[in-house]
Amino acid sequence: MRAVLLVALCVATAIDAQPAPRRMRSTHVILVITDGFRWQELFGGADSSMIGSAGRVSDTASLRRAFWRETPSGRRAALLPFVWGTIAERGQIFGDSMAGSPSTVTNGLKFSYPGYSEAFTGHVDPRIDSNEHPPNENRTVFEWLNTQPPVAGKVAAFATWSAFRRIINAGRSHVPVYDGWDNGVAPTGTPRAAVLRNLFATTNRLWADNALDALTHQATLDYMVVRKPRVLFIGYGETDEWAHDGRYDLYLRSAHQVDAFLAELWSRAQADPVTRDRTTLIVTTDHGRGQGARWRDHGQRVDGAERIWIAAIGPDIPALGVRTGTPSTQSQVASSIAAVLGLDWPSAEPRAAKALPLFGTRP
Numbered sequence: 001m002r003a004v005l006l007v008a009l010c011v012a013t014a015i016d017a018q019p020a021p022r023r024m025r026s027t028h029v030i031l032v033i034t035d036g037f038r039w040q041e042l043f044g045g046a047d048s049s050m051i052g053s054a055g056r057v058s059d060t061a062s063l064r065r066a067f068w069r070e071t072p073s074g075r076r077a078a079l080l081p082f083v084w085g086t087i088a089e090r091g092q093i094f095g096d097s098m099a100g101s102p103s104t105v106t107n108g109l110k111f112s113y114p115g116y117s118e119a120f121t122g123h124v125d126p127r128i129d130s131n132e133h134p135p136n137e138n139r140t141v142f143e144w145l146n147t148q149p150p151v152a153g154k155v156a157a158f159a160t161w162s163a164f165r166r167i168i169n170a171g172r173s174h175v176p177v178y179d180g181w182d183n184g185v186a187p188t189g190t191p192r193a194a195v196l197r198n199l200f201a202t203t204n205r206l207w208a209d210n211a212l213d214a215l216t217h218q219a220t221l222d223y224m225v226v227r228k229p230r231v232l233f234i235g236y237g238e239t240d241e242w243a244h245d246g247r248y249d250l251y252l253r254s255a256h257q258v259d260a261f262l263a264e265l266w267s268r269a270q271a272d273p274v275t276r277d278r279t280t281l282i283v284t285t286d287h288g289r290g291q292g293a294r295w296r297d298h299g300q301r302v303d304g305a306e307r308i309w310i311a312a313i314g315p316d317i318p319a320l321g322v323r324t325g326t327p328s329t330q331s332q333v334a335s336s337i338a339a340v341l342g343l344d345w346p347s348a349e350p351r352a353a354k355a356l357p358l359f360g361t362r363p
Contacts (some may be wrong), residue, residue, distance in 0.1 A: 024342040025315040027150075028279040030232045030265060031118070031337055034258045035112065035161070036240030036298060037285045039095050039103070039309045042083070043322075045075020048251055050295065055248025063249050067256070079256055082263035087283070087313045092320045092358060095309025099324040103308050105287055106329050110298050110305040112240075115286035115330060116167045122334035122345060122352025136168040141334040141345050141352075142233065143173035148343060150228040158184075158220040159235030162210040168233075178219060179235075181211050185219045195223065197339040210237045214252065217261050224268070231337070236261070241290060246296050266313075280314025280340040284333060310356065314340055317358050332356045 020249035040047065046067040069075045071322050077084045087093065095103035097177065100170075107114040107124045113131045118124055120140035126136070146155040152254050155175050157168055162180025170177040178186050185196045188355035213236045220234055238254035262283060269279040288307040290297045298305035307331055338345035346352045 008264045012093045024340060025344075026278055026280040028230050028232075028269070028275050029314075029337055030234065030269075030279065030281050030341050032234045032236070032258075032265070032281070032283045032334070033116070033286055034239050034255065034283070035235065035237045035286055036243055037255055037258075038289045038291060038293070038295070039307050040095065041076075041079065041252070041255065042093075043076060043096050043098070044072040045069065045077075045079045047248075047295075049292075050248040052295070053294075057252075059249070063252065067212060067252055068104045077253060080259040080329055082259045082266070083283070083311060086263070086266065087281075087311045088321050090319045091281075091311065091313030091317050092357065093309065093311045093322050094326060094328040095307070096322050096324070097307060099322060100303045101323050101328070102148035103310050103328045104306045104330065105308060106331050108306075109300050110287045110302060111300075113163060113167060113276060116164070116235075118330050119284065119286065119333040120167065121332050122349060124331070131163060135166045135171065139171075139349065140168055140173065140175075141337050141349075142168055142175050142231065144345065144348050145231050145338065145341075145343070146173060146175050151341065153179065153227070153228035153260070155268065156186075156223060156229045156231075157225065157233040157235075158216055158223065159233070160184075160216045161235060162185050162209045162211075164235060166319045178223070179211075180209060184211050184216055184255055186223045186227070188222055190222055191228060192218075192222045207237075207241050211263070213238045213257060217264075221264075221268075228274075231341075232241050234261075234265075239285075243296055248295075276313050280317065282310070282333065282336060282340075284308060284310040284330070286330075312336070312340075312356070312358055316340060318360055326357065328356055329353060 051057050051063050067078050069078050105115055107118050114128045115135050117128050121138045125138055142155050145151050157177045159179040164179040165177045168175050177228050184200045185193050236258050242250040269275040287298050287307050288305045289295050290302040291304050335345045335352050335355040
């Protein structure tokens with residue numbers, strides 16, 4: 001009997017010693033990924049060597065007026081005023097290689113489907129080696145969250161690229177995914193949705209499988225008003241498309257517009273009493289790009305395309321600004337999405353990397 005009591009006491013003590021689940025103020029989370037946007041521009045702003053023939057820029061004067069400043073801090077603030085005026089001031093940014101804080105993809109392939117799957121699942125699947133890969137065999141954090149109270153049934157995804165219905169495996173996960181040109185608008189029944197469906201159908205398609213950022217953004221806003229999701233993914237694609245086209249001016253202007261989209265999403269969250277001071281925003285990219293003449297490219301053979309960045313702001317995230325000496329990986333994104341809601345993704349998916357070190361004592 002004494003032995004039994006001793007064992008019971010040891011078990012109870014061990015249980016008591018476990019850290020209590022973190023109580024988070026955040027009840028909503030938005031993940032935004034702008035495809036293929038380099039860490040160099042995020043931290044340093046416009047690159048003067050690209051404002052000319054190297055970046056297929058004809059109106060150099062206009063681009064310099066918009067984005068050129070004498071210092072890197074001035075340039076990055078001109079390009080991304082919300083990121084540097086709000087997220088950097090009130091949240092955290094990972095991925096500054098110059099500060100000993102590189103953020104990297106771990107899949108080794110350095111292109112989109114493997115990157116998104118890594119970010120959404122928290123681990124690498126070597127079977128995913130093509131952007132044409134079939135519906136993802138792996139469960140994403142979105143699929144799991146869609147079964148977890150209190151966010152179950154309140155998860156959704158919007159994206160310009162039509163591959164996301166496969167990446168999130170919409171058929172199996174039952175996560176509503178609205179992507180590409182033919183599937184970009186949710187059936188909310190609003191007059192705005194009707195107009196958007198017409199715009200998606202009649203707008204000239206610059207890229208066959210990638211809709212325009214502005215259309216997807218407006219479709220997302222329509223859904224947010226009607227359905228009020230608790231977990232939302234938004235994927236913008238123009239930064240990658242214009243980079244592949246070698247148009248540095250449109251690459252920068254698209255990034256600047258994504259920054260404005262982020263500002264609008266954050267402003268709406270703070271204007272609604274339900275989501276004010278209860279929303280976490282995480283922003284990142286799926287892969288980096290090369291440097292110099294290879295800035296247009298990414299992939300397994302492109303040096304530097306493994307470097308990305310991750311930014312986050314929310315009620316539970318201390319205002320630490322640019323993180324120094326803190327390496328991070330794309331595989332940490334999935335667990336971070338769950339962690340800001342007080343949930344533990346690695347407990348459901350042991351292959352997943354742990355969450356980013358976002359939490360702690362506020363300075």
